[in-house]
Amino acid sequence: MNIEVFRDYCLSKKYATESFPFDKKTLVFKVAGKMFALLGLDQQPSTVNLKCDPEKSIELRVQYNDVIEGFHMNKKHWNTIIIEGDLPTHFIKELIDYSYNLVVNGLTKKTQSELGFI
Template structure:
């Protein structure tokens, strides 16, 4: 599932792959800002995604695979452990939400470029 979700992140308009911390983790950015951080280990794949604070709290309460952002602002980031407990569609919706939050904060000219 992780490879399909990485492809999904990179399919977003303006999304680019970056590795600012070395070979791992993979960072996906739009407009120079991160919307996904993907770390893979032997045990699991972890997707850290930006999230509205109220929604973030609700997701953490509902799903044991959704945790406060690992090494990120825990108010605005969740880390999703891909352990099979969440359907791929749910993770894709979280990716969409993260992307949309980041795009909304980009300068107007960048948003217009992405829309056009």
């Protein structure tokens, strides 16, 4: 998956926004002000950070060489994914969905309701 496809898919998510809150090299995707993905624009090969359940994070790191501990993130809750590696596009999209859904499910019920998630 290339960075344009990654970006387009993240922005296709309901209420997803993008910004550069840290620097001009790290594109951050948020829903309701909460991060669900970070894309390093100057990384070769391209890498992204995605939120993940702690147990699932460990399983993914063991199973896939292109999934490692979250770089500059809480390694318990974030994985770094090499998107221009061997992982198929549909699997990377599943990981994006998982990260996005974790964030949405972590929003208050009031916010979820206001945004039409429940």
